[in-house]
Amino acid sequence: MRVLVIGSGGREHALVWKLRQSPRVSRVYAAPGNGGMAEGAECLPFSATAVDELVRFAEDEGIDLTVVGPEAPLMAGLVDRFEERGLKVFGPRRKAALIEGSKRFAKELMARHGIPTARFRAFNDAEEAKRYVRAQGAPVVVKADGLAAGKGVVVARTVEEAEEAIRQAMEERVFGAAGEEVVIEECLFGQEMSLMAFVDGETVRPMEPAQDHKPVFDGDRGPNTGGMGAYSPVPQIPREVVRRAVDKILKPTARALAEEGILYRGVLYAGLMITPEGPKVIEFNARFGDPEAQVILPRLESDLVEILLATAEGRLAEVEIRWREEAAVCVVMASEGYPGCYRTGLPVTGLPEPAADRIVFHAGTRREGDRIVTAGGRVLGVTALGSDIAEARNKAYDAVEAIRFEGAHFRRDIAARALKG
Template sequence: MSRGLPWYLPVYAILNIKRYFEREVFCLRILVVGSGGREHALAWKLSLSPRVAEVYCAPGNPGIGKIARCVNIDSNDREALCAFAIKNKVDLTVVGPEVPLVNGIVDYFTARGLRIFGPSRQAAQIEGSKTFAKELMQKYHIPTAQFRVFSRAEEARQYVVRQGAPIVIKADGLAAGKGVVVAMTLEEALAAIDRIMQDAVFGEAGRQIVVEEYLTGEEASLLAFTDGYTVSPMVAAQDHKRIFDHDRGPNTGGMGAYAPAPVVTPAIQTRIIREILQPTVDAMRQEGCIYQGCLYAGLMITPEGPKVIEFNARFGDPETQVVLPLLDSDLVNIMEACLDGKLHTADIVWKEEAAVCVVLAAGGYPGSYAQGDVIHGFERAEAEGACVFHAGTRQQDGQIVTGGGRVLGVTASAASISLAVERVYKAVGKISFTGMQYRTDIAYRALQRAR
């Protein structure tokens, strides 16, 4: 027998290389948790990775079903989701909504040896408790509005009367994006306190409230990837909250968005990273909870500089629908770098383009609205070069029908904001359903600047 290498070592080497390519390069299984437009955008971007063999989504929607396998598991059922991930050998789970994160889905998966993208329960408090977030910012001198926290309605009323209006009233906990009232009059502010604390319209989320100084300026959103140490910002975006054109009417979950937002100049973005994003990630680490995942900063660009309106512990909606189309890198690689503490080594490239998303909502939204109306024109809209992300749809009798307030998010990209606006509204014109409403002025601030 030869005294060289054993005969079986080359065989082991070949098998190991085969396993590497199968598992690490092009055979990953991804699970996306959630069912809205944000999750559709995430599933779409993840499915484009050459490393991904299959994408699952729980529970998903009809649009996601065209690019992924939808699984009938509620996004808040972490036990069932974990069992599914183990059974199907899921390599990476990506969480869309905030409630599972605040309820500890990341801790639950991690304890069972599963890789999952998102912050832990403790870190997700930055969205789950406005009091936690405000006190963290106050302690570490992160710029935000002045505030007071109240657990007694009468004390809150007295404070508001002394301060006057305009003023901002926020339920402390999660309220599905509806727990913030920007009160322009004293009467509105007092009524908001009564609704949140006395009438308990948001349940436990309103047992405590935060009363904030009213900030003036222009709003913007800057999302960032982070591994708990390094912060890598995405493209700045701007959401349109009001239901009607010219920012009239009640607030919604978002009627559209665009990116990049020119209000966030390179100088402003540098300040946001230096004064807000990096200090926040560092502060969380000093408080004993390493923040890994996507950190969303909702900002007001004031005359004094950027200030935090709110933090979210996940990708924004509809900001995700305009940010991810501009990402020129593999999202899977970035997410893995965050989980491995190696974000500083990740190659993150953004396209020199613009993207605009227009939300098509049901008639009556954000109030009561009908469901079950047949939607027409998907193929014609996509033929115009748009991505149609499903937000509130369902399958009924072989047709796709409305199933929520925000039904679809139509997104188009182009070399400039003006061209993206032109393209997206051309696509919007191809879609129809009974009662459909949408804003016709998405990205108007950027267009005004361009003029």
């Protein structure tokens, strides 16, 4: 099989790495890929949203399966176009991807179908949103309605912070069109958990749970990022809570979409808060999480290609999915200044040789001759496997300490919560 992976981040590198392990796969392409993916895939000069060029390439090269990594091409209708041309593709169509592409759409879907989530109101007028915040008080959560690369969410601890978040999103348009509307939610408290599932419209097959770390600095301080690290499993959250999330959130959401005439085939990601009343939805994503993919895919024992094909073809119920017992921890190494402004083009040294229990997934890198240089905010996701979280964590940090690029920073408390219980 010839497989095309769409995207350029750590999630897509993890997909390329896992797909290369399948005996069915003869060649992998990545569009546009990155410096690390070039070792396992042929990188193409197409952006992830260059739909026309990607369709043409898939037809000309006889691509057997296209796997969409990030959210932007989903919202650009890439899956719809591929299916119209009779090309096999993994990922939800644009209408289904609205569960991530519009916070309002997702919240209203949950409200209609009784899926547990925070109370909310949506606004397209900044002054009205500010008046609502002043009436409600703080803390509240302010979210840009559209796609904002994981950065359009502000947990406002004061009314002033909430008003500033509304001003930046709706008046200054720091997130572009994504901030034309905002959703304002009650602030939920508890531990977060990422729970993903393969969904083919009717069948929901959950993956192992993970927990990621959004704030940029240790102790969950600083602005939210796309994710500074992740680990799986999440031993401090009981399996019964995970089962409840599957039964009360993932399965009902797939059912709700089907009842509303929306075919959902792909990964359904639920970002959850484990509250005293049980798990509640913080957000949905329409694809693998990043960096969660970097700890989930290494724990997958089954052939990923078989699962993706079965999902795309609507026969997911036929496939057995097996998971490894080992734990996985991923530590993200970021550029100085991220999630704000940062420099690129800085040489990366000290990258370890690949090993069965340690993988460095490239996120923001490119190749310049024989060198790897930085090319993004999140540069690397250093992942390690171990018999438990503690062992995996130690291996990951040992590898991180050996890697160098100017201004590199990373959180030193990834997975620490799992060790406390």
